[in-house]
Amino acid sequence: MLLSDKKVLLIGGKGGVGKTTVSSALAVLAARHGKKVLLVSTDPAHSLADVFDQQIGDHKTVVRENLTALEIDPDHEEKAHIERVSSQMKRFTNPDLFPEIERQMRLTQQSPGAQEAALLERICAVIDEAEKDYDLLIFDTAPTGHTLRLLTLPEAMAAWTQGMLRSQKRSENLDSVLDHLSPKAGKDINKPMSDPKDNASDGMTDRTRAITEQLLNRQRLFQRTRRLLQDENYTSIFFVLTPERLPIQETDRALQSLTTEKLPVGGVIINRILPEQADGSFLAKRRTQEKSYLEDIAKRFNAWPSYSLYLLEEDIQGVAALEAFADNLEQAGFSS
Numbered sequence: 320m321l322l323s324d325k326k327v328l329l330i331g332g333k334g335g336v337g338k339t340t341v342s343s344a345l346a347v348l349a350a351r352h353g354k355k356v357l358l359v360s361t362d363p364a365h366s367l368a369d370v371f372d373q374q375i376g377d378h379k380t381v382v383r384e385n386l387t388a389l390e391i392d393p394d395h396e397e398k399a400h401i402e403r404v405s406s407q408m409k410r411f412t413n414p415d416l417f418p419e420i421e422r423q424m425r426l427t428q429q430s431p432g433a434q435e436a437a438l439l440e441r442i443c444a445v446i447d448e449a450e451k452d453y454d455l456l457i458f459d460t461a462p463t464g465h466t467l468r469l470l471t472l473p474e475a476m477a478a479w480t481q482g483m484l485r486s487q488k489r490s491e492n493l494d495s496v497l498d499h500l501s502p503k504a505g506k507d508i509n510k511p512m513s514d515p516k517d518n519a520s521d522g523m524t525d526r527t528r529a530i531t532e533q534l535l536n537r538q539r540l541f542q543r544t545r546r547l548l549q550d551e552n553y554t555s556i557f558f559v560l561t562p563e564r565l566p567i568q569e570t571d572r573a574l575q576s577l578t579t580e581k582l583p584v585g586g587v588i589i590n591r592i593l594p595e596q597a598d599g600s601f602l603a604k605r606r607t608q609e610k611s612y613l614e615d616i617a618k619r620f621n622a623w624p625s626y627s628l629y630l631l632e633e634d635i636q637g638v639a640a641l642e643a644f645a646d647n648l649e650q651a652g653f654s655s
Contacts, residue, residue: 320585320624322349322455322655325555327446327547328585329458331573332559333566337590339366340635340644341559341628342459345653347638348645350385352655354454358388359445361438362461365390372637383638387453391441393434393461400437407533443544548582555585562592562612571619586624588651589616594629626651 322328328345332338339362346358357379360367367390368375371382377392405424409417442458449456548554558573560566570587577584592613593606616625628647635644 320555320626320653322352322653323354325455325553325585326450327456327458327554329460329548329554329556330559330588331460331556333569336559336561336566338559339370339459340641341557341588341590341648342457343367343370344635344641344644344648346386346388346455346457347383347641348648348653349455349457349655350383351642351645354385354655355452356386356455356457357445357449357453358382358386358457358459359442360388360390360459361393361442362390362459363393365392367459370636370641389445391438391445393438396437396441397434400440401433411529439541439544443540446544446547549580551583554583556582557585557588559588559590560616561590562609562616564612567612567615567619574620574623584623586626587616587620588626588628589613590628591630592627597630624652626653 322345330338330342330345339360342360343358346356350356358367365375367388371388373382374380375382375388375390377390377395379387379389382388401424405420408420412420446456556577558570560570574584574587593602593609597606626648628651631644633640635641
């Protein structure tokens with residue numbers, strides 16, 4: 320797989336299979352071949368810092384030549400997102416409705432999808448900023464497979480916004496705009512909302528127009544991200560798994576969902592395969608079981624490329640160790 324063929328790589332997988340290590344080594348591999356790479360973690364565990372053995376945090380940090388890393392803090396993003404939305408809503412609302420907005424914000428912060436909504440906006444901003452500054456973006460995603468939920472957020476956010484605005488008893492003109500912003504029953508899942516260009520704000524009051532344009536800007540942001548993630552020439556999604564029953568089953572379900580959503584799967588990366596030189600009766604028995612799992616992987620995922628990585632004697636930590644592991648990725652079929 321040519322890393323230079325794509326602009327965005329998303330690396331997913333069950334927790335504990337080594338996806339952060341694989342993401343980091345892929346970034347190192349591309350960087351040493353001259354690509355300017357931005358490696359972004361959305362995992363609350365902040366494992367990038369552990370793998371590179373240096374502080375990174377929620378700011379861009381150069382970790383080697385041509386490679387910058389960033390750890391997005393989901394909790395911080397969620398809090399900032401809620402505060403930002405609350406402030407925006409209050410700008411267009413009568414003061415007597417402020418307590419209702421604050422109540423809605425508290426409920427929203429505790430509701431499913433709130434953190435993903437915040438992450439989506441940050442990811443959109445990162446992609447927009449990085450397009451001109453970097454050759455490749457690699458996202459080390461959280462083990463929950465939150466990318467799938469992010470893709471359904473345009474519908475959820477539109478419905479939530481509609482409810483909030485209708486509570487303010489807006490005009491019929493604004494209500495019709497909101498109908499454009501919200502998905503209709505039976506609509507194609509790939510086109511959950513109308514084209515923003517169809518939502519003209521001509522003839523509205525200044526106040527209503529400001530609200531409408533803000534909603535349309537958010538709609539365009541979500542639609543753009545969805546289009547980019549669905550573009551096989553722009554994005555590839557890889558799943559890391561180990562030759563064990565639970566990671567295989569979780570990867571199978573994830574790939575089925577990705578296929579349903581028409582998302583571009585780049586392949587599966589099989590990590591920590593026992594090397595032939597590993598000896599002993601215990602490992603021999605383990606290798607026998609592993610062989611059946613590898614056969615299952617080959618059968619289940621034969622529609623996609625697979626890349627095999629072998630278990631190493633020591634943990635991978637620090638740039639030097641990642642450089643060595645990048646050699647293994649290159650031997651497995653990745654190149655720039």
